[in-house]
Amino acid sequence: MIPRSSVMWNLGFTIPSWPVTTVPYSWVFSDPETQKKQRFLCFDPLKTQYFTGQEFGGLSLGFYRVSRRKRSFVAGAKSVLGVDKVLESGGSVGVGRNSYYDAIVIGSGIGGLVAATQLAVKGAKVLVLEKYVIPGGSSGFYQRDGYTFDVGSSVMFGFSDKGNLNLITQALAAVGCKMEVIPDPSTVHFHLPNNLSVQVHREYSKFITELTSKFPHEKEGILKFYSECWKIFNALNSLELKSLEEPIYLFGQFIKKPLECLTLAYYLPQNAGDIARKFIKDPQLLSFIDAECFIVSTVNALQTPMINAGMVLCDRHFGGVNYPVGGVGGIAKSLAKGLVDQGSEILYKANVTNIIMDHGKAVGVKLSDGREFFGKTIISNATRWDTFGKLLKREDLPKEEENFQKVYVKAPSFLSIHMGVKAGILPPDTDCHHFVLENDWTSLEKPYGSIFLSIPTVLDSSLAPDGHHILHIFTTSSIEDWEGLSKKDYEAKKEFIAEDIISRLEKRLFPGLKSSIVFKEVGTPKTHRRYLARVNGTYGPMPRRIPKGLLGMPFNTTAIDGLYCVGDSCFPGQGVIAVAFSGVMCAHRVAADIGLEKNSPVLDAALLRLLGWLRTLA
Ligand SMILES: NC(=O)c1ccc[n+]([C@@H]2O[C@H](COP(=O)([O-])OP(=O)(O)OC[C@H]3O[C@@H](n4cnc5c(N)ncnc54)[C@H](O)[C@@H]3O)[C@@H](O)[C@H]2O)c1
Numbered sequence: 070m071i072p073r074s075s076v077m078w079n080l081g082f083t084i085p086s087w088p089v090t091t092v093p094y095s096w097v098f099s100d101p102e103t104q105k106k107q108r109f110l111c112f113d114p115l116k117t118q119y120f121t122g123q124e125f126g127g128l129s130l131g132f133y134r135v136s137r138r139k140r141s142f143v144a145g146a147k148s149v150l151g152v153d154k155v156l157e158s159g160g161s162v163g164v165g166r167n168s169y170y171d172a173i174v175i176g177s178g179i180g181g182l183v184a185a186t187q188l189a190v191k192g193a194k195v196l197v198l199e200k201y202v203i204p205g206g207s208s209g210f211y212q213r214d215g216y217t218f219d220v221g222s223s224v225m226f227g228f229s230d231k232g233n234l235n236l237i238t239q240a241l242a243a244v245g246c247k248m249e250v251i252p253d254p255s256t257v258h259f260h261l262p263n264n265l266s267v268q269v270h271r272e273y274s275k276f277i278t279e280l281t282s283k284f285p286h287e288k289e290g291i292l293k294f295y296s297e298c299w300k301i302f303n304a305l306n307s308l309e310l311k312s313l314e315e316p317i318y319l320f321g322q323f324i325k326k327p328l329e330c331l332t333l334a335y336y337l338p339q340n341a342g343d344i345a346r347k348f349i350k351d352p353q354l355l356s357f358i359d360a361e362c363f364i365v366s367t368v369n370a371l372q373t374p375m376i377n378a379g380m381v382l383c384d385r386h387f388g389g390v391n392y393p394v395g396g397v398g399g400i401a402k403s404l405a406k407g408l409v410d411q412g413s414e415i416l417y418k419a420n421v422t423n424i425i426m427d428h429g430k431a432v433g434v435k436l437s438d439g440r441e442f443f444g445k446t447i448i449s450n451a452t453r454w455d456t457f458g459k460l461l462k463r464e465d466l467p468k469e470e471e472n473f474q475k476v477y478v479k480a481p482s483f484l485s486i487h488m489g490v491k492a493g494i495l496p497p498d499t500d501c502h503h504f505v506l507e508n509d510w511t512s513l514e515k516p517y518g519s520i521f522l523s524i525p526t527v528l529d530s531s532l533a534p535d536g537h538h539i540l541h542i543f544t545t546s547s548i549e550d551w552e553g554l555s556k557k558d559y560e561a562k563k564e565f566i567a568e569d570i571i572s573r574l575e576k577r578l579f580p581g582l583k584s585s586i587v588f589k590e591v592g593t594p595k596t597h598r599r600y601l602a603r604v605n606g607t608y609g610p611m612p613r614r615i616p617k618g619l620l621g622m623p624f625n626t627t628a629i630d631g632l633y634c635v636g637d638s639c640f641p642g643q644g645v646i647a648v649a650f651s652g653v654m655c656a657h658r659v660a661a662d663i664g665l666e667k668n669s670p671v672l673d674a675a676l677l678r679l680l681g682w683l684r685t686l687a
């Protein structure tokens with residue numbers, strides 16, 4: 070508990086002597102326990118507030134621009150005056166070792182953690198505030214009866230040791246961590262209508278051979294479509310990936326790699342379905358491409374940005390899909406540890422309820438228990454809907470966010486079933502990941518239509534007790550389906566739907582599955598809403614109609630000064646590697662804004678305006 074102090078009381082009555090012609094402005098501190106308000110004086114010339122050193126007993130501390138930095142002034146006062154209790158004057162200024170941060174990150178999903186760690190290694194002092202008891206969000210884990218379950222699926226891109234796109238490996242390495250990974254010999258095994266079965270082998274030529282054996286008449290189209298994907302992947306893989314909102318970097322890349330940048334700019338507004346249709350005519354093969362894209366984006370190929378399709382459909386063969394030993398949860402744990410090793414902080418059970426604004430700028434956050442923290446920048450890893458719908462007041466919704474909500478809607482949530490089964494039920498050489506859509510292509514995007522299945526114990530047996538496997542099954546489901554039910558009806562519905570999904574898997578993949586189950590836990594969209602703090606439990610944003618590729622997806626800056634977003638409602642969207650990239654971009658832009666990286670205010674303004682205009686075309 071923080072000791073109370075009387076120091077602020079003393080400060081409250083000192084008289085500033087800064088000779089300005091404006092009226093004094095008083096800054097109010099409130100003590101959350103006593104609700105006593107303490108005032109001390111400063112000035113507000115030109116709507117920017119300044120303190121003078123004389124406020125602190127005549128010591129010459131200079132004066133500080135405080136609209137963004139007022140709390141750093143207090144921290145400065147602490148170090149110069151040695152009056153530690155100034156910082157602890159009632160909890161309203163903060164409780165960390167240093168109460169004023171370069172960046173406060175709301176949420177410790179992979180997006181938030183990557184932004185935080187990247188900033189920390191650049192020398193920033195970061196505070197991550199996580200509502201839950203462990204880090205990771207959708208990439209977290211939980212343990213029951215000897216099983217370690219991944220909260221989300223276990224398909225990990227970006228975890229290889231080569232190229233520029235191994236963003237998870239790079240994010241860990243930045244804070245001195247390296248995780249042992251197990252290569253997955255196949256990304257996913259598709260079980261589709263008309264008994265179409267396609268295994269996506271790690272080796273590209275093996276995958277192409279398998280696919281063309283199912284569609285020999287479309288061999289040329291298949292090769293052409295996937296080679297378009299490779300053009301994108303190779304261009305991406307040749308760039309140093311940083312913030313596309315930072316002009317010095319962006320123009321630098323255009324000069325160093327003009328062809329690659331132009332390639333990406335060309336594909337930026339395009340979708341995979343249109344490109345597939347240039348080369349492929351067979352409706353069943355086009356439906357297969359839809360299923361490929363659905364895994365990437367939870368929508369069909371016509372709505373999936375080509376850049377994202379190119380990235381995922383090639384990385385699985387270039388770096389391959391690799392599973393971290395001990396489970397996906399280890400990534401977030403390692404990043405959180407790395408963050409602390411860099412001298413930054415993470416607090417759990419820290420539920421941010423408000424972003425604190427001051428003269429139109431985001432300057433701090435307030436927690437549900439009343440604590441407040443202040444920083445130069447605030448980075449929200451909550452979804453954009455939560456950030457602008459809950460953490461800021463609804464009437465503050467900026468035009469840019471209105472546009473985002475016009476172009477993107479919340480993707481449905483998931484019904485998930487975590488099971489422990491007797492190992493004998495799985496045939497030898499069972500793949501780790503499966504995608505099942507049995508009878509009807511049109512059910513692909515319908516609720517409960519397609520089934521995702523991960524069996525991470527195929528790769529890492531340490532995740533389950535001896536002689537057992539984990540089956541993590543999930544399927545799309547909307548929150549509306551689960552609201553307004555009594556507890557009894559809710560439980561019954563969970564059982565009923567889970568039973569149906571398991572029967573479908575039993576029929577198509579593993580006869581006798583039901584009798585092998587030794588553990589089963591079912592989560593609904595309400596579970597995801599509660600534990601992941603995501604509105605409606607949404608999996609992420611999906612385009613309302615046909616998008617212009619990635620053109621409409623916002624980056625990290627927001628219309629609110631000092632406030633940034635990171636995670637899957639930022640460019641380039643859903644997926645662990647995607648949110649890791651969003652974290653890298655966000656850290657770069659924030660570092661430039663707080664002077665830890667090169668920046669050019671004039672070019673910044675021009676580029677941000679240009680990008681804003683491009684988004685309006687989406
Ligand atoms: N490839 C896979 O298999 C896989 C697996 C899991 C997750 N994912 C991806 O991860 C993506 C999500 O990652 P992300 O980084 O955007 O975020 P996230 O949703 O995973 O994490 C956000 C974190 O912020 C916390 N949070 C939210 N609001 C808060 C508040 N007000 N106060 C404090 N904490 C708060 C949540 O508790 C959560 O831990 C999803 O799009 C999904 O695609 C993919």
Ligand SMILES: CC(C)=CCC/C(C)=C/C=C/C(C)=C/C=C/C(C)=C/C=C/C=C(C)/C=C/C=C(C)/C=C/C=C(\C)CCC=C(C)C
Nearest residue numbers: 222224313333334365377380502503521522641643644647
């Ligand atoms: C800035 C302007 C206007 C022009 C400049 C041009 C230019 C230089 C552009 C540069 C663009 C760049 C750098 C783009 C980078 C894009 C990246 C890195 C995109 C990455 C996308 C990654 C995605 C979409 C990953 C998705 C992964 C997912 C969703 C995996 C999930 C898997 C499942 C949901 C489950 C599957 C499970 C089973 C069991 C089958």
